[in-house]
Amino acid sequence: MRGPIVSLSSSPIQKSSTNVPNQSKIFEGLSNPQINFTDQEWEDLIEPPKAARGTPDQTMVYCFGRAPYLMSRLKAARNTPNTPPSTIRNLTVEGHALRNTARSTLEILHTRLLNIDQETVKHPHILHAHYTRMYTLGLAIVIILNCILDEFSDNFWELRDESAAFAQDIADMADEIEPYRPLGSAWIIMCLSIAWMGARDRRSRSRIEELYLDFLCDISRLCGNANLIATGSPFDLLKKNDMFQRFIGA
Amino acid sequence: MNIPCIGLGQRRFKWVTNDQNRPSDGNDDQDDYRVNRAWLSTRHRSRPLFSSDHPSRTLSNDFTIFLGAFAATISPTTHIKYQLPWNFGDYLQEIPCRLGSSKALDAASDALIAAYSRFCCNHTELGLEPVKKYTAALRELKISLDDPVKAHSSETLAAINLLQIYQVRLASLPSSRYPTSLTGSSSSAEHKTLPVTQQALHKSSRAVVVPALRTPLKAKSSCQ
Numbered sequence: 001m002r003g004p005i006v007s008l009s010s011s012p013i014q015k016s017s018t019n020v021p022n023q024s025k026i027f028e029g030l031s032n033p034q035i036n037f038t039d040q041e042w043e044d045l046i047e048p049p050k051a052a053r054g055t056p057d058q059t060m061v062y063c064f065g066r067a068p069y070l071m072s073r074l075k076a077a078r079n080t081p082n083t084p085p086s087t088i089r090n091l092t093v094e095g096h097a098l099r100n101t102a103r104s105t106l107e108i109l110h111t112r113l114l115n116i117d118q119e120t121v122k123h124p125h126i127l128h129a130h131y132t133r134m135y136t137l138g139l140a141i142v143i144i145l146n147c148i149l150d151e152f153s154d155n156f157w158e159l160r161d162e163s164a165a166f167a168q169d170i171a172d173m174a175d176e177i178e179p180y181r182p183l184g185s186a187w188i189i190m191c192l193s194i195a196w197m198g199a200r201d202r203r204s205r206s207r208i209e210e211l212y213l214d215f216l217c218d219i220s221r222l223c224g225n226a227n228l229i230a231t232g233s234p235f236d237l238l239k240k241n242d243m244f245q246r247f248i249g250a
Numbered sequence: 251m252n253i254p255c256i257g258l259g260q261r262r263f264k265w266v267t268n269d270q271n272r273p274s275d276g277n278d279d280q281d282d283y284r285v286n287r288a289w290l291s292t293r294h295r296s297r298p299l300f301s302s303d304h305p306s307r308t309l310s311n312d313f314t315i316f317l318g319a320f321a322a323t324i325s326p327t328t329h330i331k332y333q334l335p336w337n338f339g340d341y342l343q344e345i346p347c348r349l350g351s352s353k354a355l356d357a358a359s360d361a362l363i364a365a366y367s368r369f370c371c372n373h374t375e376l377g378l379e380p381v382k383k384y385t386a387a388l389r390e391l392k393i394s395l396d397d398p399v400k401a402h403s404s405e406t407l408a409a410i411n412l413l414q415i416y417q418v419r420l421a422s423l424p425s426s427r428y429p430t431s432l433t434g435s436s437s438s439a440e441h442k443t444l445p446v447t448q449q450a451l452h453k454s455s456r457a458v459v460v461p462a463l464r465t466p467l468k469a470k471s472s473c474q
Contacts, residue, residue: 125330180331182332187337
């Protein structure tokens with residue numbers, strides 16, 4: 001009774017490389033020290049389908065896919081005594097190049113979101129949902145890269161200011177995705193936890209925390225709101241990451 | 251006229267249409283038409299299962315019903331507010347053709363269907379049925395992970411992904427209590443707080459699933 005099986009040249013994760021679940025796996029790679037993939041292995045995991053190659057979406061995911069390995073190498077260089085300064089310098093240069101690529105791609109994603117042609121596009125709401133999602137994830141990815149580079153950069157205040165502005169943008173995007181709740185907006189939870197790291201002042205963080213809990217209710221309703229605190233949010237995982245602690249100000 | 255007569259004295263048959271709304275034209279056939287209508291109405295009462303004037307029903311069994319339920323669950327025509335492929339990846343659409351080939355995947359799909367239907371109905375509690383199915387799915391997954399061949403199959407990896415959707419998004423289980431596709435806890439203290447099936451899964455997922463992710467999976471091209 002089964003139909004023909006489509007040839008799977010790659011894993012289910014690879015098939016969804018431009019989708020949020022794959023990015024959540026990279027996110028998991030950032031926050032979980034037990035996951036130690038090299039650049040090549042991450043690249044294998046996030047290899048995009050042919051249709052997505054060369055798109056800004058794929059470029060952004062590619063930048064994000066390189067973040068965990070870059071972070072682990074910088075962390076190892078920092079924690080190893082007598083690491084040659086050139087090693088850290090090279091890694092920092094690599095990180096800045098990655099960040100600059102992500103930053104310029106973010107501009108493309110933003111322009112794309114602002115210029116959706118409501119009249120000629122067949123399903124503008126689907127396009128809006130996808131472009132909003134990719135732009136917001138792009139904001140979160142740049143914040144992550146800024147966090148990683150913070151400790152090793154002379155211009156760290158610029159990075160922090162930029163991250164604070166992006167955190168505000170992510171919080172603003174939460175209003176945009178109201179029509180896609182509950183499941184179609186679930187990705188914002190991951191972005192809000194990263195926005196919390198990027199925010200600098202107490203007021204912004206309070207706003208982000210409120211939004212975070214609000215959206216978490218959408219997907220946690222089967223367990224009841226009382227269990228929200230026990231859900232072990234990405235917040236907690238990121239707070240424990242020593243690479244991000246200086247950025248957070250913990 | 252010198253035209254030979256053919257069929258003289260032989261019994262004649264007429265084709266009767268099923269058009270019951272045929273207007274009466276007052277000709278000689280009207281009586282025949284009434285008779286035919288009466289015959290048709292009798293025929294409708296005792297119509298066989300596979301009649302030619304109506305589409306036949308598709309044969310179904312438990313598996314096809316399950317298959318249909320899963321296809322409905324992952325339908326890309328659902329609004330993105332509730333659509334699974336848009337939120338969790340297009341690979342979901344490749345799962346129906348693999349159902350029936352792996353017990354782990356079948357059980358995980360079953361659990362996902364149960365949780366998703368409750369999620370869409372705005373239930374505030376997960377309910378007993380999805381939890382029972384989730385437990386059964388974990389048990390089947392453990393059996394698959396213990397098998398060195400099945401552990402590296404696409405079906406097993408897909409089952410893990412489906413359970414992750416169940417855990418994180420639909421049931422929102424505490425993250426410290428569920429195994430994910432990428433991680434497996436090595437903390438023995440944590441294992442003590444977990445159900446037996448999850449303990450085993452935690453132990454094996456790090457050893458088996460991560461290498462499975464590192465190794466390119468074999469392509470399947472044959473029809474089954």
